[in-house]
Amino acid sequence: MRISFIVAKAENNVIGINNKLPWHLKDDLQNFKKLTMGHHMIMGRKTYESIGKPLPGRMSLVISSDPRAVTEQLVWFPSIFRAIKFAERAGEMELFIIGGEKIFKSALSLADRIYLTEVKGDVNGDTFFPPLSLKNWKLVSEQNFPKNADNDHSFDFRVLDRR
Numbered sequence: 777m778r779i780s781f782i783v784a785k786a787e788n789n790v791i792g793i794n795n796k797l798p799w800h801l802k803d804d805l806q807n808f809k810k811l812t813m814g815h816h817m818i819m820g821r822k823t824y825e826s827i828g829k830p831l832p833g834r835m836s837l838v839i840s841s842d843p844r845a846v847t848e849q850l851v852w853f854p855s856i857f858r859a860i861k862f863a864e865r866a867g868e869m870e871l872f873i874i875g876g877e878k879i880f881k882s883a884l885s886l887a888d889r890i891y892l893t894e895v896k897g898d899v900n901g902d903t904f905f906p907p908l909s910l911k912n913w914k915l916v917s918e919q920n921f922p923k924n925a926d927n928d929h930s931f932d933f934r935v936l937d938r939r
């Protein structure tokens with residue numbers, strides 16, 4: 777099973793502010809939907825609360841020290857390790873780790889691939905992606921998106937695989 781991170785970060789590594797995303801990038805949300813559809817996704821409790829509901833067509837695995845009721849599209853786990861085992865047992869081929877800061881920091885060493893949206897410029901925020909050492913990652917593909925009516929910042933969408 778491949779373990780893939782999917783993250784949007786600014787050049788100063790900001791990923792969030794006040795438990796929300798600091799930007800509106802319609803094209804990036806569409807990429808996120810296309811890539812994660814049909815897959816298991818691991819997220820921290822705060823990211824789950826920020827999204828507000830299980831995303832349709834995907835299995836949400838939420839990490840918290842205070843697990844809650846399970847539904848058809850949502851399971852709570854006390855550790856990332858237990859959530860990974862659950863996805864593996866379900867036959868998942870590509871597991872997505874979708875944030876936030878706490879989960880990204882804990883799980884970076886487990887990632888095989890990063891779908892990285894790099895938002896142009898520095899952005900004000902309170903949560904951060906851990907620094908990436910580019911010697912560990914090779915660029916597989918890159919696509920540029922301009923700032924326009926749908927995207928309030930320009931950004932690059934990159935796929936990085938662990939070397």
Ligand SMILES: NC(=O)c1ccc[n+]([C@@H]2O[C@H](COP(=O)([O-])OP(=O)(O)OC[C@H]3O[C@@H](n4cnc5c(N)ncnc54)[C@H](OP(=O)(O)O)[C@@H]3O)[C@@H](O)[C@H]2O)c1
Pocket residue numbers: 782783784785790791792793794795796797819820821822823824826839840841842854855856874875876877878879880882903
């Ligand atoms: N730009 C992006 O791509 C992106 C993606 C996702 C999120 N975000 C942003 O990131 C921010 C949220 O990040 P965050 O770091 O504050 O929160 P988070 O990582 O989403 O959630 C943190 C919570 O997850 C649980 N948790 C994390 N690690 C755990 C562990 N090892 N064992 C047990 N429980 C664990 C704890 O829940 P309990 O307190 O319940 O124990 C912890 O309080 C928001 O602003 C969000 O919008 C951005």
